[in-house]
Amino acid sequence: MIKRILIVNVNWVGDVLFSTPFIRALRAANPDAHIACLLHPRCRExxxxxxxxxxxxxxxEDAAHKGLIGKWRLIKELKKRRFDTAFLLHRSxxxxxxxYLSxxxxxxxxxxxxxxxxLTRIIEEPSEELHKVEYFLNIARAAGCDIGDSSYEFFV
Structure with a gap:
């Protein structure tokens, strides 16, 4: 059972919205896990x-985590949190x-x-272009998550 999960999300507001079905599926499959999301500041809201x-x-990556020293600072922050699994929605x-270094x-x-x-678990690239929602949900499927609803959601 996964206890501490890190989602490495994408950098664009629209794509972050498209990641919400993935987040919902991951939470449904891991109701007791601590789930954190690594996110660009412009997408926080x-x-x-x-x-x-x-x-x-x-x-x-434009301020606190800029350059090698900034990235090292982030690696140390992530190490302290002791994540078991990272799901990389971002392609970088x-x-x-x-x-890996964390x-x-x-x-x-x-x-x-x-x-x-x-990567320790590689998800095969789709043979055709998919909508971002489906592209992200393929990762959830490969992790054994049931996908009930692929609609995205926004909370205020």
Missing amino acids: MLESNPRLNEIIIYD FTKAFIT GIKERVGYPTKNRGGV
Whole structure:
């Protein structure tokens, strides 16, 4: 059973909204887990009232986490939180590598940007272009989550 989950979310407001069905499915499959979301500061308001998340961690690559020292600071922050699993919705190599250096044992995502070597569970890239909601839900399906509803949600 997964106890501490990190979702590495995307950087754009619309895409963050499209990640909410993934968050709902992950919470339904892990009702007692601590679920945190790593998020760009401009997207914070999209998820800060989402009751399915326990914590939002801001990754500010333009200020606090800029450059090598800033990224090292983020790695130390994540290490302290002792996550078991990271789900990488973001496609970047850097964010996948950060989860690896943070000591997160299971790292799940698509092998985009040559990051397959730092993932522990690789989700096969779809053969055709999918809507972002379905693209993210494929990761949830691969993790054994039931997908009941693919509509997105916003909490105020």
